[in-house]
Amino acid sequence: MWRLDAQDLGDADADLTAALTYKNGNAVYALTPVERAAIHAVYALYEVMLGQPAPGLRPVALDAARQFMHDAYSQVQIGGRLEDLRARILASTQACPYCGFGEVKDLDHYLPRGTYGELAIYPRNLVPSCGPCNNAKRTVYPGMPAAQGPGLVHAYYQPLPDEDFLHADADFDPDGTLSVTFRIDNPTMDPALAAKLQFQLDRLRLNARYRAQVNKYLSEQRAAILMLHAAGEAVFSEFLQRSSAALIASYGRNDWRVALLRTLAADPAFCAAPERYLGPPPA
Template sequence: MWVLTPQSLDTVRDDLRRALTLSNGESVYAPSAAEYHAIEVVYRLYEALGGQPNAALRPAALDAARPSLYTAYNQVQIGGRLADLRERLLSSTDSCPYCGFGEPTDLDHYLPRVVYGELSIYPNNLVPSCGKCNNAKRAIVPGVGPGPGLIHPYFQELPDADFLSASITFHDGSIDVSFFIDHETITAVLAEKLQFQLERLRLNERYPAQINKFLNEQRESILMLREISEDLVASWLRRNAVSLADNFHRNDWRVALMRALSEVPDFCSAPAAYLGAEVEAA
């Protein structure tokens, strides 16, 4: 959740040529040497800016080429000349970095191509994401709006601190969890972006089903431990949070959930009241 390893850029020039050339060799658009140079400058600048918006990413030298660069993304779709790029990007992660659980089925333009057509097929501007996150994010431009924007999964440096927290309450025998950003552990700018991301993507509305599924997977272990000791439940939850952090990220939603549950005496003393009785073997 939150961040991804940047994509390989080894084939960007070849990808551009394939997108702009039909399979019969006919050009859709033939950029001049000056335009190719301008595109490469935009790509390098995007990296230097960490994917953040800048007027220099839309140079006048590409005004004529921009419409063709914009539509080049059509070739990234299934059956297009860059379908292999799509497959490579979607297979680079098991889950959507925006929510941390959705299956990556879409490629989100971090800087929207309706504004930055030059970057429509640039790998580090294409974030593998689930459909719900992609639809909820839409054409948000950081620093322009709406809101402060989302963090960039490829370029955002996250502090070595626990900033994702969970508030746990119980209602009618069920667990209610609300995630929030702890503003005291990170900078105000980063906290504002992360909180906006939680709200924009409606994650607290989407997490309950995932939480129920995840806790159901842990149920038998938790109930067995409770038979031995209440303290053992809390200790296991904390250790599990550490293990999950190694596999995912220290601010993954599952990690925050385990940390929060370990601090709730009612849950540690009587988990069966919230997880249900242990299932008997058939």
């Protein structure tokens, strides 16, 4: 969750040509040398700005070509002339970077192509994502007019501190009901970054969507949880702590699973009676 390695750019000039040329060789739109150079300048500026909005990303030189670039994204879809680009980006991760669990099927335009048509096929503006995250994000981006919040972090560019900032609050009732809520909290973090991360949690409705994932994940760990709990509460708590630490290598220290197990390890009620939630061990 949160970060991915930046996409390999491949041959951006060849992608431009393929996107704007029919298979029979006729031009969908014939870029002038000035327009082609302007697109490459936009790509270079995108790198400098780390994917954040800037006036230079919509140059006047591309006013005539912008809509054609916008429409060229159709060639990134299955069966299109750039379908290999789509396949390569989708294959770059096994889970959606926005939520950390969703199956990657969509490409999200970090800066929406409705505004930034020039970037419609630029690999580093295309973030592999799951359908729910892509639909919830929609056209939200930093600095958008009438934005309801600060936008989402850029999965390729946003530097994040190597500190715990995703925390889980657990409420374990005597009847065995487990409620978990995730939040962003780190006193040393830049407040603007903290606000963006919290906005991402809220905008993508992750707390509501994590409920099923928490149940599924803990149910999958049921045998190990009940076996270790039988060894005593102290051993069980240490097991959860060590499991949380071990997951960091696979998912990062601010993955929801890491935060979940870290919190459960410190919850006396859960450590005393996990069988209330998972059911009793087999006889």
